[in-house]
Amino acid sequence: MTKGYLILETGEEFAGDWIGEEKEIAGEVVFNTSMTGYQEMLTDPSYAGQILTFCYPLIGNYGISANNEESNQPAVSAVISSEACEEPSHYESETSFSAELKKAGIPGLAQVDTRALVAAIRKHRTVRGKLVFSSDKQISGWGEYPDGALVRGVSVTEPEVYGKGEQHIVMMDFGYKKSILDYLLKQECKVTVVPYHTTAEQIKNLDPDGIVLSNGPGDPEELKGIYPVIKELTETYPTLGICLGHQLIALAYGAETEKMPFGHRGGNHPVKDVLTGKVCMTSQNHGYVVKEESLDSAEFEVLFRNVNDKSLEGIRHVSLPVQSVQFHPEAHPGPSDTEYIFTEFIQQVTNAKGGAAYAEAK
Ligand SMILES: NC(=O)CC[C@H](N)C(=O)O
Numbered sequence: 001m002t003k004g005y006l007i008l009e010t011g012e013e014f015a016g017d018w019i020g021e022e023k024e025i026a027g028e029v030v031f032n033t034s035m036t037g038y039q040e041m042l043t044d045p046s047y048a049g050q051i052l053t054f055c056y057p058l059i060g061n062y063g064i065s066a067n068n069e070e071s072n073q074p075a076v077s078a079v080i081s082s083e084a085c086e087e088p089s090h091y092e093s094e095t096s097f098s099a100e101l102k103k104a105g106i107p108g109l110a111q112v113d114t115r116a117l118v119a120a121i122r123k124h125r126t127v128r129g130k131l132v133f134s135s136d137k138q139i140s141g142w143g144e145y146p147d148g149a150l151v152r153g154v155s156v157t158e159p160e161v162y163g164k165g166e167q168h169i170v171m172m173d174f175g176y177k178k179s180i181l182d183y184l185l186k187q188e189c190k191v192t193v194v195p196y197h198t199t200a201e202q203i204k205n206l207d208p209d210g211i212v213l214s215n216g217p218g219d220p221e222e223l224k225g226i227y228p229v230i231k232e233l234t235e236t237y238p239t240l241g242i243c244l245g246h247q248l249i250a251l252a253y254g255a256e257t258e259k260m261p262f263g264h265r266g267g268n269h270p271v272k273d274v275l276t277g278k279v280c281m282t283s284q285n286h287g288y289v290v291k292e293e294s295l296d297s298a299e300f301e302v303l304f305r306n307v308n309d310k311s312l313e314g315i316r317h318v319s320l321p322v323q324s325v326q327f328h329p330e331a332h333p334g335p336s337d338t339e340y341i342f343t344e345f346i347q348q349v350t351n352a353k354g355g356a357a358y359a360e361a362k
Pocket of ligand 1: 285
């Protein structure tokens with residue numbers, strides 16, 4: 001078994017057994033607290049450029065199945081686990097976790113003291129690291145991806161059309177999770193997934209009834225060029241923003257985002273609907289957040305707040321059918337308490353059909 005080391009920029013070193021691709025790599029080290037869903041995490045494009053630590057101590061025990069993929073190609077830079085099971089047991093399992101890593105060209109470590117690693121990440125808040133074969137010979141750089149390179153790497157390059165249905169949803173793809181598409185198809189929509197750099201004009205030519213702005217990796221403020229497109233789309237069509245999509249709506253209307261101490265990544269983040277007081281469990285994966293005080297209250301009202309740290313979790317435009325959430329209503333992994341967000345969105349799209357209702361709302 002090849003030995004490997006995760007070296008943090010703060011100096012700590014974590015030894016483990018190398019699994020997956022034998023390739024050294026650097027990136028931001030993050031952790032996810034979900035107990036299941038390792039395959040969905042592995043294939044969630046929002047992890048592009050990051051070294052993902054699984055808090056749950058046993059990974060790979062139910063194997064890998066095509067049904068659980070959130071994208072065709074894992075974008076995460078590397079994974080760190082405690083025990084990586086080599087003999088999965090599940091009727092749908094097609095291969096093992098480490099074989100899947102190898103196939104996808106993703107390096108990883110097993111047998112790491114992930115409790116100590118997570119404690120270190122929490123202490124340092126944001127921390128970068130290097131996955132290397134030897135702790136004295138280090139690779140250069142910390143894994144920099146400037147100017148929206150991460151989104152460029154995971155977005156579709158050509159439009160893709162899925163399903164048939166009365167409502168036509170155009171999803172701007174910043175690195176969408178398949179579960180979002182699945183929920184839209186479940187609502188009987190036709191969905192066109194378009195590259196993240198598609199212009200407002202090109203989208204209008206597709207004659208959509210509603211717009212979804214997907215999740216995606218990296219710092220939302222690197223996508224400044226997209227703000228005017230998003231502003232124009234939200235002024236024309238009912239829009240739902242999810243995670244990065246939510247951050248981009250806020251930014252397009254002049255708000256600001258900031259990096260969180262160590263982000264929210266897991267399947268049990270309680271979120272409160274501020275209008276009803278109801279608390280839902282949500283699935284989350286984000287490192288940035290919209291600064292609530294930077295939101296223009298003449299344009300947006302707060303819909304959801306995180307129960308633990310009170311951070312902003314969702315907003316709604318005061319007059320337009322535009323809503324966005326920082327959490328993942330499609331879950332996977334995680335609870336489906338907020339699945340109703342998709343139903344509500346399609347209801348808004350139906351109500352606004354033809355433009356009349358939308359114009360009235362304006
Ligand atoms: N899942 C996402 O869309 C993540 C959004 C953004 N990259 C963040 O980390 O905050």
